[in-house]
Each structure stands twice: as C-alpha cells, then as structure tokens.
Amino acid sequence: MNYRILGRTGIKVSEIGIGGEGFENRSYEDCEALIDCAMKNGINFIDVYNSNPEVRSHHGRALKKYPRDAFVIQGHLCTVWDDGQYRRSRELKEIVPAFMDLLERMQLNYIDVGMIHYVDEKSDFERIMSKGIIAYAQELKRQGHIKALGLSTHNPDIALMAVESGLIDVILLSINPAYDMLPASEDVDILFEDETFANRTYEGIDPKREHLYQLCENRGVALTVMKGYAAGKLFSQAESPFGQALTPVQCLHYALTRPAVAAVMVGVSSQEQLLAAAAYATASDAEKDYSEILANAPKSSFRGHCMYCGHCAPCSQKIDIAAVNKYLDLALIQETVPETVNGHYELLAHYAEECIAYGECLKNCPFGVAITDRMKQAVAVFGK
Incomplete structure (x- = not known):
C-alpha cells in the first residue's frame, strides 16, 4: 500500500x-x-x-x-x-x-x-x-x-x-x-x-x-x-x-x-x-x-486538457511531462508562483528546458495536449 x-x-x-x-x-x-x-x-x-x-x-x-x-x-x-x-x-x-x-x-x-x-x-x-x-x-x-x-x-x-x-x-x-x-x-x-x-x-x-x-x-x-x-x-x-x-x-x-x-x-x-x-x-x-x-468517449471531449495520466511517456530526455504539466497548472492560477509549487518543481530530476521537441509525446498523448508548447511555458514560469 x-x-x-x-x-x-x-x-x-x-x-x-x-x-x-x-x-x-x-x-x-x-x-x-x-x-x-x-x-x-x-x-x-x-x-x-x-x-x-x-x-x-x-x-x-x-x-x-x-x-x-x-x-x-x-x-x-x-x-x-x-x-x-x-x-x-x-x-x-x-x-x-x-x-x-x-x-x-x-x-x-x-x-x-x-x-x-x-x-x-x-x-x-x-x-x-x-x-x-x-x-x-x-x-x-x-x-x-x-x-x-x-x-x-x-x-x-x-x-x-x-x-x-x-x-x-x-x-x-x-x-x-x-x-x-x-x-x-x-x-x-x-x-x-x-x-x-x-x-x-x-x-x-x-x-x-x-x-x-x-x-x-x-x-x-x-x-x-x-x-x-x-x-x-x-x-x-x-x-x-x-x-x-x-x-x-x-x-x-x-x-x-x-x-x-x-x-x-x-x-x-x-x-x-x-x-x-x-x-x-x-x-x-x-x-x-x-x-x-x-x-474516445462518444459524447465528451477532453481534447487539450492534460489529465496527468502519464500516457505521454517515455520522454527521450526523461522529463516527467505529467508532473511538469501539473506544477505548471498549479502555478498559473496564482499571480506569483507559490513557494511550495516551485519547490516541487525544483525536485524534479529533469526540467522543461531539457525538452528538444522530439515529438513522440505528442503522438502518445490521447488528449491532444500541445506538450512542446507547454514545456516552453513551464520554462517561462519556472525559469528552467
């Protein structure tokens, strides 16, 4: 457990x-x-x-x-x-x-x-x-x-x-x-x-x-x-x-x-x-x-919404894409990045700046999230 x-x-x-x-x-x-x-x-x-x-x-x-x-x-x-x-x-x-x-x-x-x-x-x-x-x-x-x-x-x-x-x-x-x-x-x-x-x-x-x-x-x-x-x-x-x-x-x-x-x-x-x-x-x-x-639900569209499901993995740069998206969402609802969110981001083994836009994650994501754009946004928010 x-x-x-x-x-x-x-x-x-x-x-x-x-x-x-x-x-x-x-x-x-x-x-x-x-x-x-x-x-x-x-x-x-x-x-x-x-x-x-x-x-x-x-x-x-x-x-x-x-x-x-x-x-x-x-x-x-x-x-x-x-x-x-x-x-x-x-x-x-x-x-x-x-x-x-x-x-x-x-x-x-x-x-x-x-x-x-x-x-x-x-x-x-x-x-x-x-x-x-x-x-x-x-x-x-x-x-x-x-x-x-x-x-x-x-x-x-x-x-x-x-x-x-x-x-x-x-x-x-x-x-x-x-x-x-x-x-x-x-x-x-x-x-x-x-x-x-x-x-x-x-x-x-x-x-x-x-x-x-x-x-x-x-x-x-x-x-x-x-x-x-x-x-x-x-x-x-x-x-x-x-x-x-x-x-x-x-x-x-x-x-x-x-x-x-x-x-x-x-x-x-x-x-x-x-x-x-x-x-x-x-x-x-x-x-x-x-x-x-x-x-694939017949009457719903989650397109563009990151569900933090991790389906985008694996990343060639070993970025935890779901975690980056989660912390980005948490940061964006505040005027300034909360210390706790920034602290969690700092603990990640790899950061959004390491993204090389290889694109495999885009093919894997079932919800059509613009992942490479989100990585750029995370770099702008967290500084790396």
Whole structure:
C-alpha cells in the first residue's frame, strides 16, 4: 500500500481508505473481518460518518487490538441517531452529545479528522460558519479531541468557500470522471439521475472543479474522495457516460491523479470488494490507465486538457511531462508562483528546458495536449 500526507495536517494516510456504508446492518464479526482485512492490506484510513451506535461500537471494539497510531479516523460531526435512524443535524444540543458518543463508543481520546457533515448549500455553509458549529469544531481542535478540521460536500462551490475560509484542513468531495464534467449544483440528487448524463456533450473537466483541485494543492488543503465509483455507474457500459465500463482500479487512479487528493474512501460491503480496491497498490500502469476510455468517449471531449495520466511517456530526455504539466497548472492560477509549487518543481530530476521537441509525446498523448508548447511555458514560469 502507498501512503500520502494529508495536506498541511502532516497525517500519513493510505491512498485507499474505507467508507462507512458497508458497516450498516452488519454483525460485529462481519465488521471486524472488514477492518482486519483492511489493516492486513495496509489500509489505515477509515471514514465513520455513521451515527448508528452499534456501528460505532463495532468499530471501537475491532480497532481496540491495534495501536492508536496504526489507524486514522475521519469522523463526522453533525450526524445524530434519532429514533433508530441517521439524521443530519445543525443543532449544537444534538451535535455535542453525538460527538461525545462517537469518542466513547469508538474508545478513542481523539478523532484525526473532525468532518463537518454534508454541506451542499450556500445558506447551510454560511449558517455553519457564522454560528456555533464552527466555533465548537475549533474548540474541539484546540482541546485535541480532533487533530484536523474537515468538511464534506458534493458541491464544488461549497468546497471553494471552505478553502477560502482558511479554517478547513480537509475536504471530503465526490470525485470521479463523470462528476468532474458537471457544473456545481446545490442539488446532490442530480449526481444519481440518469437524465443528468443522458443528453449532455462534455468538454473536459468543469473549469471550477479544475480550479478547486489546483487551489487546494496550493493551499495545502487535502481532498479525500467519496463516490469514486459514481455509485457503481462507471462499472456499467450501459450507464457510463463514456460508453465503456471502467474498472475499480481505473476509477481509483483517476481520483488519485487529481491535484490535492490524498485518499479515496471506498464503500465496501465484502472483503472481495475491499481487496478489489486494495489491488490498486500492485496494479500495473496498463491496468490503471483510463485515458483511452475518456479520450474516445462518444459524447465528451477532453481534447487539450492534460489529465496527468502519464500516457505521454517515455520522454527521450526523461522529463516527467505529467508532473511538469501539473506544477505548471498549479502555478498559473496564482499571480506569483507559490513557494511550495516551485519547490516541487525544483525536485524534479529533469526540467522543461531539457525538452528538444522530439515529438513522440505528442503522438502518445490521447488528449491532444500541445506538450512542446507547454514545456516552453513551464520554462517561462519556472525559469528552467
């Protein structure tokens, strides 16, 4: 398993994490088996949105056998258990005891990432940021009950507001190649409707989403991913907007090649599904490659957009073309080149100035990126 640093938090997490969906209505033995399988395969990152007291208790009991520094918990604020059902809340009188219940049932002194749950509307975001919820979350952070502050959303507009606030360290966002082509919306339900994808011609990644990823990278705000499989839509040739099915590994690779993404939280209900996700760690470049499917999709055009897929390789001068393009994009959204981006560029073994315009990369790129022009632009921006 490969590990990444969760943005500016400094927390190390596995690239593949597990979500909470598969733990509902399961016996303790089933939950323990999933957690043990995850830990055995190097998966140390677990999202617990669940307010179900039984699920929380199962997690706590199963994780008790492991050292506390062996796992990272992304636990949610604002989820409560009401008359046998999950409910999202914005009332502190409900939120406070629900979070204390999370700590108690999971037998933990702290949660690594305290995630403000499910904020998709501007009015909801403003309410959270102007009233007691954000103050309570910040107090939990000061007290050490949470190490980093997060927010979950399906709406890029809200994610951008969260980044600009300067208060949010981690954003849990729905990311996959299908959703990336859609404009921001406060209506999360459109992500699951066939009509959303049926009669649309796509022009690459929505500019706002692309800007969000780059801004998060520059600000040190980590992205963790939900809905990486688009609720299974991408596994079906009939339902996929690209006219071909993608594999779990291809979906994971797409998300993990977006700027600022640290991990994909995969919803699994069986060890087989978990192992299919964990297989990403040992998958070949050919197994990860999603570029041909996106490039040849009947109703979409990613032409001219670098997807950081690495399909342009090998370069005769050994330039990491995908990395140069990524750092160039990160630099271009700022008035001046951020120190961190310049530092990453400096660490490259070979620079854009070494490009001899041999042109093989142009033939290899499935998205028609003007690579040699981009190399010249990188030299102008980075000085070499």
